[in-house]
Amino acid sequence: MSLPVVLVHGLRTSRTMWRAQLEALARAGRAAVAVDLPGHGSRVGEQFTLDAAVDEVARAVDEVGGRAFVVGLSLGGYVGIRHAARHPEQVAGLLAASCSTRPHGVLLAGWALGARYIVRLPDGGARLNQFFVDLALPPAGAADAGAGGFALDVTDDVLREMATATPLEDLALVETPVWLVNGRLDHFRGEERRFLAACRDGRLVVVPGATHLVNLVQPTRFTRVLLEALAEVDERVSGPATRL
Template sequence: MDLSPRTEPQGGVLPPAGLVLLHGTRMSRAQWGPYLPLLPGTEVVSVDLPGHGDRVAEEFTRQAALRTVADAVAQAGPRPVVAGHSLGGYLAALWAAEHPDALGALVLIGATADPAGPLTGLYRAFARVMPHLDAERTARRMNALMRLLGARGEHADVLPGGAAYASLPAAWDLVIAEAGPRLLEEVRCPVVLVNGQLDQMRLHVRRFAAHARDPHVVTIPRATHLLPATHPEQLAEVLRLALALARPQEPDAPV
């Protein structure tokens, strides 16, 4: 794996790339608050996806979700790095597939399980029963598990309540219907595929890497799917390396 920075072109120093951070299912932009001290000097843009955070009452739709990504990319400046965890990673890949020249780098965190694979049935079943469960009780149990697995301090403080589960079926339906490794085929920037060693969403990382033009695979030892909450220093290091990898605009390439 080569994560060395790109050589700057002669004639001037490139401005640093901005960084867009997209949260996972149930979470919110608050997921990334503890990362700001770990990314000094970086222009960070984090947003709530529809149905999450301050937008928990909004309907999650494909159009609204991808518009949110587009707005965040525009706010971050030219050719930013876009990094997404879980749902955020799949949405980042969907957006990048439609704008293959727009990014400096793409980082998928815990988002390399092919939705066409064997996990699909399990996730569909959970989404179907979710409306019939006590959402607050489910959230308490899930948050307790996250704390048990290592979420501490600020990362534990931002764990969401039950209202965040309402958008889960629509979000997973979109991922299952449209996400997958082929989204990376036309993406022209470096693609960093980062997973916890124990993450079930790491299942098809080689398949995703095979479809990317410039893949970089990173595995965080002993981490699970909860990697952003349990291993922030290690993930911040990967994000810094992705910023160093960010590919400048080629002279004749359209955006």
């Protein structure tokens, strides 16, 4: 059995950030869909809430058949964790990337301060945001991150909602296999051992040379991890192949 895949993007970007993975999954004959969360991409202007984000993932899983392997990065990783805890019947496996730190306290305060400064600029921070994107990502990754536009006004909504997130408690409820995937240089991997310990059936993969946006910085290595995880979950779902 070949499970479909649902991919969930990070803060301020959109479903276009998954172009490399969607192309690789298509080459592998794997059905896959990437979503736009409320307030992002094709849904700019909508209010982001964690509940609405989880509902969007649930809708996408229903669209691909009712059960899927869910992949999320950063904000999308936290959403994926919450979705797996609330809708266990929909999730055969979860890859949560770049989200191995609880989104509370100092982390949110620093995030909020920077975001509020940027949106006060005359262009709403578009030029400065693009400067940092180009600095942090290879050209192909920067193009993919920005292809659906950047949601520069959504940050306050996201930060308010993420203050209510409980990823450790949610992970403890997830019975299906979980992959925590972090770039070695990612500032969001500070509690990865604690996150791993919270998983009932977890694995930790650290990608050398990668920063926070691991699928854009190291797309080949990230995709390899994803395909290997999918092969393992496929075998669990369908059982090992019979050898003649």
